[in-house]
Amino acid sequence: MMGLPLQGLLVLEFSQYLSAPSAGLRLADLGARVIKIERPRTGDAGRKLAIKNLWVDDSSLLFHTINRNKESITADLNSEEDRALLLKLIAKTDVVLHNYRPGVMEKKGFGFETLKTVNPRLIYAEISGYGKKGPWKNKPGQDLLLQSITGLTHTTGNGQQAPVPFGIAIADILCGAQLVQGVLAALIRRQKTGKGALIELSLMESLLDFQFELLTTYYTNGQQPSRSDRNNGHPLLGAPYGLYATADGHIALAMMDISALAKAISCEPLKKFAKDLVFSSRDEIKAILAKHLATETSSHWLEHLHAAGLWAMEVLDWKTMRDHAGYKSLRMEQEVKTANGSMTTTRCPIRINGQRLFASAPAPALGQHNEKVKNELLTH
The missing domain is CATH 3.40.50.10540 (Crotonobetainyl-coa:carnitine coa-transferase; domain 1)
Structure with missing residues (x-):
């Protein structure tokens, strides 16, 4: 150049x-x-x-x-x-x-x-x-x-x-x-x-x-960040944020409305959780999700999640990533x-x-x- x-x-x-x-x-x-x-x-x-x-x-x-x-x-x-x-x-x-x-x-x-x-x-x-x-x-x-x-x-x-x-x-x-x-x-x-x-x-x-995001929170409330007991993705974020096993791999779920998630993946037990419970009931929600998501493949769940406009992606290793058209295009x-x-x-x-x-x-x-x-x- x-x-x-x-x-x-x-x-x-x-x-x-x-x-x-x-x-x-x-x-x-x-x-x-x-x-x-x-x-x-x-x-x-x-x-x-x-x-x-x-x-x-x-x-x-x-x-x-x-x-x-x-x-x-x-x-x-x-x-x-x-x-x-x-x-x-x-x-x-x-x-x-x-x-x-x-x-x-x-x-x-x-x-x-x-x-x-x-x-x-x-x-x-x-x-x-x-x-x-x-x-x-x-x-x-x-x-x-x-x-x-x-x-x-x-x-x-x-x-x-x-x-x-x-x-x-x-x-x-x-x-x-x-x-x-x-x-x-x-x-x-x-x-x-x-x-x-x-x-x-x-x-x-x-x-x-x-760590400015985490430290600013700590400076404000004096509390150490609390990691989820399972599927942790960020100590300051509520459910579902984290990585989950599926029938053939793993997917990542970012921030999303819990009721929209429950509807997208047809998970009846999730529907009882209101928005204000996604942190206080974080581990319980994640346990329900983990059990439900393990029943189908990653592509199955991603099809439903993306159709609903929810933020989710497959978890790839380097070999799979390198073979993907999304990587090759870069x-x-x-x-x-x-x-x-x-x-x-x-x-x-x-x-x-x-x-x-x-x-x-x-x-x-x-x-x-x-x-x-x-x-x-x-x-x-």
Whole structure:
């Protein structure tokens, strides 16, 4: 695609693992030139963070997923020669990203206060685990730990279960997306004022913001969210909200009028429940529904529910989803060619003027672009 909105933007990514690299990925998808600054010999620690022991070339599949469409140079932040080269590069840079613990970049001489004297227009965007102050500031900022400490694990699963974590790195990916929002806002301001900015996020603040609906309720009434004992879908919503087994799979029921539901699926026992009982009698209603819905197939129930205009969908696994015309019409997949093969991954979900954003360049080998960057950006 020609004319991507961030073409001409130079981003240096002093980042590892997932959170800040996911921000770099999105900026690259939108046209920015993103250069990873990696440690000599070892590189980004994410190169060795394997999921299901899957590897592409010499790095983990996870690394390739989150670092496609970037370049890599190696630099030792303890080396005076390398530091001088980086500062020269930073003078030409638009955005610096990092997700090191508080104080690390400052100790190496690459904190915001230092770099803004080198480049007053620099957007300096950083992610920490818990912020720069407080008793948790130096704790490891790992996704599962953040889900646990922010109360998020008490929102999923059923009422009698132990806390249940999300099955994805929700803190990392969400925080990376919010970092991009901050960077884009700062770039717009810089266009008006000529001044750079310091953008700060933490995984903890991102997950707290993610729960604003639940936390606002808790701040108001002081009560912990109450999960359904069965078929839980949302701790603050009444019946029927949740997932239900059918004769051949599962369906999801969203918010709907209980009497309209009873009529649509011909469930006589549901008709006695008035609207004001959908929360206080939530588990009783769900038990009746679960028994009734198990008697017919998913397609049978969805036909009746959709005919009545009620919000319901089939629960799909990835194989079934991938075979569905609804998924295929989105063209979400792209092929990325690597040094020794290829991999299929998702594309950027954003469309611009009707055009999907595909970026098929693979993740870089460690230090792959050392000479290229020196020749293009550091020789003049």
